Amino acid sequence: MRFRILLKLVAALAVFIAIALVATDFLTRRVVEPQYMAHRWRELEDKARILQLTNLSALADPVRLHEIAQASGTRITLISRDGQVMADSATDISNLDNHARRPEVTEALSGKTGRSIRGSTSTGVERLYLAVPIPQGVLRLSIPLSEIAHDEQEIRMRTMQSAALAFVPVVLIALYLALTTSYRLGSLIAYAGELANGNFHSRLPDYKTGELAILGRKLNETSAKLGRTVQQLQTEHTELEKLERIRKDFVINVSHELRTPLASIQGYTETLMDGAIHDEANNMRFLTIIRHNAERLARLTADLLALSRIEMKTQEFRFAAYRVNELVADILDAIRPIAMKKHIDLKQDPAPQGSEVFCDSEALYQILSNLVDNAVKYTPEYGHITVGVRQVPTSDAPKMIEVFVQDTGMGIPPEDQPRLFERFYRVDKARSRELGGTGLGLAIVKHLVRTHGGEVRVESEMNQGSTFFFTLPVEEVEAHVTEELHPQFTTS
Numbered sequence: 278m279r280f281r282i283l284l285k286l287v288a289a290l291a292v293f294i295a296i297a298l299v300a301t302d303f304l305t306r307r308v309v310e311p312q313y314m315a316h317r318w319r320e321l322e323d324k325a326r327i328l329q330l331t332n333l334s335a336l337a338d339p340v341r342l343h344e345i346a347q348a349s350g351t352r353i354t355l356i357s358r359d360g361q362v363m364a365d366s367a368t369d370i371s372n373l374d375n376h377a378r379r380p381e382v383t384e385a386l387s388g389k390t391g392r393s394i395r396g397s398t399s400t401g402v403e404r405l406y407l408a409v410p411i412p413q414g415v416l417r418l419s420i421p422l423s424e425i426a427h428d429e430q431e432i433r434m435r436t437m438q439s440a441a442l443a444f445v446p447v448v449l450i451a452l453y454l455a456l457t458t459s460y461r462l463g464s465l466i467a468y469a470g471e472l473a474n475g476n477f478h479s480r481l482p483d484y485k486t487g488e489l490a491i492l493g494r495k496l497n498e499t500s501a502k503l504g505r506t507v508q509q510l511q512t513e514h515t516e517l518e519k520l521e522r523i524r525k526d527f528v529i530n531v532s533h534e535l536r537t538p539l540a541s542i543q544g545y546t547e548t549l550m551d552g553a554i555h556d557e558a559n560n561m562r563f564l565t566i567i568r569h570n571a572e573r574l575a576r577l578t579a580d581l582l583a584l585s586r587i588e589m590k591t592q593e594f595r596f597a598a599y600r601v602n603e604l605v606a607d608i609l610d611a612i613r614p615i616a617m618k619k620h621i622d623l624k625q626d627p628a629p630q631g632s633e634v635f636c637d638s639e640a641l642y643q644i645l646s647n648l649v650d651n652a653v654k655y656t657p658e659y660g661h662i663t664v665g666v667r668q669v670p671t672s673d674a675p676k677m678i679e680v681f682v683q684d685t686g687m688g689i690p691p692e693d694q695p696r697l698f699e700r701f702y703r704v705d706k707a708r709s710r711e712l713g714g715t716g717l718g719l720a721i722v723k724h725l726v727r728t729h730g731g732e733v734r735v736e737s738e739m740n741q742g743s744t745f746f747f748t749l750p751v752e753e754v755e756a757h758v759t760e761e762l763h764p765q766f767t768t769s
């Protein structure tokens with residue numbers, strides 16, 4: 278491509294030079310040739326005038342005549358008034374006829390300066406004739422036309438050579454410009470091709486000056502913008518795909534979770550209707566199963582509603598400052614009976630006296646009851662659960678406190694820990710279901726904590742126990758809390 282552009286530029290340059298040379302030659306011929314001709318006429322006339330003034334009798338001597346003709350570079354002819362040639366520097370006069378009718382001689386005989394260009398009747402060569410009157414008759418000088426033609430040729434050659442020489446720097450500069458321009462154009466075309474193929478990472482070198490440099494910079498800017506837009510679209514596309522996958526998974530999960538208790542309710546209801554209602558030994562057991570599954574459905578729908586309310590930002594929170602130890606103690610008192618059923622020791626590890634937390638007390642109840650409920654569920658009888666509060670040592674605002682729920686239970690495998698806070702994620706599905714779990718508890722915890730501007734995490738060792746940590750702000754931080762009160766649609 279670059280080569281083609283260079284070839285075109287060089288061809289244009291060659292055509293331009295050829296036209297310039299032809300024009301120069303044309304002008305030389307049109308202007309210089311007539312001037313040179315006039316100059317030669319004047320020269321002949323001057324020589325004739327000089328000879329007019331010299332001793333004309335010397336011309337009668339053939340040797341002198343020959344010498345003078347040689348010196349003046351002309352052929353000299355002396356013609357009498359009646360047209361007889363008296364002397365001629367180039368030809369034997371006995372061979373010459375009467376010259377009275379030669380146009381230049383006729384003119385000179387009438388007292389004027391005669392001129393003619395014609396072929397010599399004696400030599401046959403085309404010549405320039407100039408005749409002037411002298412007392413004896415006519416003095417005629419002539420030169421061959423070929424001499425003038427030769428001189429003119431010489432002048433044209435010289436002019437052309439000078440013009441060609443003058444073009445050398447022009448050609449060099451033009452070649453340099455053609456080379457750089459074709460190189461830059463080639464780069465621009467190649468770059469545009471890269472853009473068309475979707476490669477927005479390559480950049481053109483900055484040529485600093487000229488229109489092509491501006492074009493290059495504009496293309497670079499366009500490429501950068503396109504690259505950013507494509508990148509953004511790709512990210513958004515990936516995000517949308519991810520959300521779509523999550524949505525589908527969610528629908529599948531919800532349907533699955535609903536199907537099992539519904540199928541059970543349907544099955545046992547039909548069994549009872551088919552006569553088992555009168556079966557004293559089993560009817561109460563069947564009804565208990567139906568109630569158990571109905572409760573499970575109620576829990577599931579309640580949890581789903583809670584999650585959706587947080588996500589749709591329709592749940593109202595009443596944030597306020599609370600003494601954290603008192604709040605946690607009240608919540609633990611409410612949950613303690615559940616722990617006691619499994620003889621689990623539920624301890625509180627308080628924060629320094631007077632520590633405050635800025636939260637919605639209902640939400641904190643939900644968070645802690647979910648975590649303690651899990652701890653109780655997944656800790657064997659006579660285990661230990663500690664709920665503690667401590668200040669997060671940080672100089673950055675906002676100040677936070679950290680609440681943790683530590684148990685001595687079965688622990689969570691490391692590979693499950695990253696997905697634990699996803700909706701419906703359960704380490705042991707069957708076991709969780711058996712214990713009445715919906716798999717939504719930790720997802721609710723995560724959303725509630727985030728609504729407060731905090732974070733939740735887990736540390737666990739198999740068969741040693743697990744500790745769930747979450748942070749909450751110590752005091753109201755306007756901007757922070759406002760932002761967190763409007764959470765984005767989340768993926769888990």
Ligand SMILES: Nc1ncnc2c1ncn2[C@@H]1O[C@H](COP(=O)(O)OP(=O)(O)OP(=O)(O)O)[C@@H](O)[C@H]1O
Nearest residue numbers: 651652655688703704705709714715716717718719
């Ligand atoms: N303290 C814990 N020790 C061991 N495993 C736990 C603990 N807490 C949670 N898990 C695991 O994490 C899973 C998800 O917990 P999550 O609270 O979300 O659901 P769930 O307890 O099964 O049901 P529910 O929605 O009724 O709380 C549980 O099924 C369990 O496998």
Ligand SMILES: [Mg+2]
Nearest residue numbers: 647651718719
């Ligand atoms: Mg739970």
